[in-house]
Amino acid sequence: MSITLGTPLALPCGVIIPNRLGKSAMTEGLADADDAPTPAHQTLYQQWSDGGCGLLITGNVMVDKRYLERAGNVVLENDSSMNALINWVRAGTRQDNQLWMQISHPGRQCPRLVNKEPLSPSTEQLKLAGNFACPQAMTEAQILDAIQRFATSARLAKQAGFTGVQVHCAHGYLISQFLSPITNKRTDRWGGSLENRARFALEIISAVRTAVGPEFPVAVKLNSADFQKGGFSLDECVQVAGWLSDLGIDLLEISGGTYEQLSLFGAEPDDMRESTRKREAYFIEYATAIREVAKVPVMVTGGFRSRDVMENAVANGEVDLVGLARPLCVDPELPNKLLNAEIDHLPCQEDMLVLGSGWLGNKSTITLVQVINTVGQIGFYYWQIIRLSRGLPPQPKIGVLSSFLRHTFNDLKLNLRRVK
């Protein structure tokens, strides 16, 4: 029998995802001044649960209050916000879909406004318009502490009723910094060979698995590559994926890129394969290589926009789950429309947003237009999330400049609120 978007997926731990559509993580920025979830999370996730995805993955929840990806992140390091978490779960599972919490540590990708002394494997600074301070190289004790924090957050997520967790090992955040030779210059057991660079990720997964037990879904989001010269490569990803599958993870989500190279959004690095450029779902061909080694269900996220591409990808066995993010901010009902074959193409706002050319990246000169363009494009989706969380319809006509301004002011406000 051929696999369709509506076919349930059984995971190694025994849990079943009711269909092949997964909402990928999107940072919400909706936490209160104490970094706890709010009723806004409930309003937002009710709509995404009703929208029909078999799997919803939350935006990144931080394992350490001192280091955030942005102000407005939920932090989970103790049970002080348990009631708010339970309410979030209730809203986000009302259609009996899976709701997994993404847990993360930003490492050096922690804005200066949040912390002027971020952590990283080494002291390699992220030079993006002065927004990120030079990190401290983590001590052995700080590394062991971070590993335990992931386990604690996973245990608390399970206690609150989340039906799984995803460990964020992609996009240049802390675990991805350990994996990449560009950001990991250590000479101890946490750096150097791939085995050593992957140790942090593998120890986290083992600690998380111990914390949640064998029957609870544990997933990983991993870069197929960083797409930077000298960075984490596809060959290395294939090897790490094999080690992760040996540890018994339940789902591997494939993405790519970092803050310096935004391939996750389809920004094209010089060394991206020509065949990949032409593909709508730009990481699929990497998934094929990974699947040959890693015997674990795979979700690919990034650029899926046509129903026939999604249907073919699951029918051909290229992916087990189709990951979707940006389109769900402009229409949370899209998964039902796809499952009922009511639409052929998802709205594709990213094409009409570009102001001038180019994403912000690790370039020697960064222009104001690149900053506005990049922050504005992402700010566009942040704004749609805010609207949905207030029970308002999306506002797709808003332009990149006003998205940039709205996000900049909102971000400042969220940061000021945390300074007590």
Ligand SMILES: Cc1cc2nc3c(=O)[nH]c(=O)nc-3n(C[C@H](O)[C@H](O)[C@H](O)COP(=O)(O)O)c2cc1C
């Ligand atoms: C507003 C926004 C917030 C995001 N936040 C996260 C996040 O918290 N964690 C994560 O792993 N990816 C995050 N992403 C990346 C998405 O999960 C996804 O990988 C990317 O948008 C590509 O998928 P798409 O083409 O379907 O949008 C975010 C993307 C957007 C647009």
